[in-house]
Amino acid sequence: MSARRPGDEPVSTSPDVALVEQARAGSTAAFARLVERHQQAVRAFLRRACGDWALADDLAQETFLAAWSRIGRLEAGASVRAWLCGIGYNKHLTAIRSRTRARTREAAWEEERPSQASAMSDERMTLETALKSLPDDQRACVALCLAADFSHAEAAEALGLPLGTVKSHVTRGRARLLEVLGESR
Amino acid sequence: MTDAHLKALFAQDEPPARDPAFSAAVMEAVARRRFVLDVAWLSGAALIGGLLLWALWPVLHPLLAQTGDQFGPVAACVTLALVAVMLVDGRVTATAR
Helix, strand or coil, rough: CCCCCCCCCCCCCCCHHHHHHHHCCCCCHHHHHHHHHHHHHHHHHHHHHHHCHHHHHHHHHHHHHHHHHHHHHHCCCCCCCHHHHHHHHHHHHHHHHEEEEECCCCCHHHHHCCCCCCCCCHHHHHHHHHHHHHCHHHHHHHHHHCCCCCCCCHHHHHHHCHHHHHHHHHHHHHHHHHHHHHHCC | CHHHHHHHHCCCCCCCCCCHHHHHHHHHHHHHHHHHHHHHHHHHHHHHHHHHHHHHHHHHHHHHHHHHHHHHHHHHHHHHHHHHHHCCCCCCHHHHH
């Protein structure tokens, strides 16, 4: 877990700066590199935020598609990872609001996905259940700050929440998860 | 139970660092979106061009009738050249993307 992942490095020295510039100029190859670099972070966040892996991957795809359309609006020096997670979170909230959302997934794509339940240990299942019991905002804060090493400020930027709210969400969420996992032992 | 243990549990649902199938699906969706936008732009431009031509036709028609014999071949050559330039430019742009 100590390996540095894309998006962990300082924004000013990140290869993202050049890639965003090229993508803004219309380079599909540069955008493809951005997708490659950040798909893991965005999908992991959405899996934790919505709890449904297939839905999370659908939302992640929509997130990148929206990012492609809006890349001109990304502020210079902003964290691409936080920006993408912010778009993903809004997509997730929209999906929650519109319960009638119809998901159509290609059979081949679906077959390739590992079975969510079978891949989980008992402890992981307990964590998943505890995570689902948290309010959406709190869950997103926990997913970013505890699981993905986002700073509180970066999470606040991504989720559009005040810094103090993020801090209290993380504290309460952590306490709740540790409590549930402690009980299950 | 520590934060490190919590983090290790979270790491179990981490997607792979490289997932060519996912990246390809995203880029396919991007290409589809780009195509739809291009078609929409071209359709809009063609529609506006057609409407302009229709509106200006009463003015253009007498002018073309007068100058058509003299400038017809030149206009045809210029049009062909413009089409060729646009085609080549489109190919170059598509390759650069």
